Amino acid sequence: MENYNFFAMVNRMKLIDRWALMRNNSKENIAEHSHSVAVIAHALALIGNEKFGKNYDAERAAVLALFHDTTEVITGDMPTPVKYYNDEIKSVYKDIEKTAGDRLLAMLPEEFRYSYKPFFEKQSGDEELWKLVKAADKISALIKCIEETRMGNREFEIALKAQEAKISEIALPEVKYFSDNFLPAFYLTLDEHTK
Numbered sequence: 001m002e003n004y005n006f007f008a009m010v011n012r013m014k015l016i017d018r019w020a021l022m023r024n025n026s027k028e029n030i031a032e033h034s035h036s037v038a039v040i041a042h043a044l045a046l047i048g049n050e051k052f053g054k055n056y057d058a059e060r061a062a063v064l065a066l067f068h069d070t071t072e073v074i075t076g077d078m079p080t081p082v083k084y085y086n087d088e089i090k091s092v093y094k095d096i097e098k099t100a101g102d103r104l105l106a107m108l109p110e111e112f113r114y115s116y117k118p119f120f121e122k123q124s125g126d127e128e129l130w131k132l133v134k135a136a137d138k139i140s141a142l143i144k145c146i147e148e149t150r151m152g153n154r155e156f157e158i159a160l161k162a163q164e165a166k167i168s169e170i171a172l173p174e175v176k177y178f179s180d181n182f183l184p185a186f187y188l189t190l191d192e193h194t195k
Contacts, residue, residue, distance in 0.1 A: 006107035006116075012073045019144070021079045022159070025151040028144055030069045030077060036143065038065035040136035040178070045129070048174040054128075061129045067119035068133055071100035135175045138166050139183070146186045 013031035042062040048054035069077075075096055083093050101120030105113050117123070122130055142163035148156035167179055185193065 002109075004107055004109055006104060009073050009104060009107060010070055013070060016072050016077050018077050019079075020077060023153065023155045025148055025153045030072050033140060033144075034066050034069055036140040037068060037133065037136045038062040040139050041065040041129075041132045043182070044132045044136055044172070044174040044178060047177050048132075048172075051177055052173045054174075056129065056132065060126070061132050064119060064126065064129055065133045065136055067116075068137065070104065070119065071097045074100035074103060131172065132174065135167075135170050135172055138163065138170070139175070139178065142167055142183070143186050150187070150189075 013034065014029050016030045018028045018030060018033055039062070041064070042058050045054075045056035045058035045061040048056050049058065072078075078093060084090055098121070105116060105120060108116060118126060142160070145156045145160035145163050149160050167175065167183075170176075
């Protein structure tokens with residue numbers, strides 16, 4: 001009987017910390033972050049469907065989001081200022097991510113690789129869902145910045161402003177709806193939530 005390492009590697013997402021260049025009051029790993037992104041991507045898809053007449057597959061959006069950072073179990077979490085420093089680094093990092101995705105897929109039995117491939121190589125037909133995942137990723141980062149600044153961590157003040165600006169520039173009505181109706185609650189205390 002052959003052993004396959006894919007799920008053991010995916011399980012290691014909990015060991016990869018995010019925001020490595022910044023002092024954190026509360027650490028966040030890529031497993032926690034991916035859960036957050038999946039919940040938000042799912043919500044964005046449902047908002048699009050219910051409020052704006054879209055036809056998103058909300059469950060697929062959630063699953064794409066769950067796996068969106070999985071390659072980081074091999075690459076580690078590259079800090080955003082480094083990853084996007086210039087086009088050359090961006091291009092090289094994309095190649096590294098592709099190689100990491102290929103390595104992970106090779107850890108599955110052959111008959112399952114096709115089903116998992118869309119999580120590591122973007123497939124035709126998923127473009128709109130990946131836009132939701134990318135938006136959800138930014139919203140999740142904003143929520144982390146809100147939490148850190150609310151705990152008095154000044155390290156995240158500039159990141160908070162930058163993430164708020166990024167969210168406001170996303171041209172998706174689902175994101176605006178989420179921002180207007182759900183994001184304000186993240187700025188509140190627990191007592192303010194339960195009043």
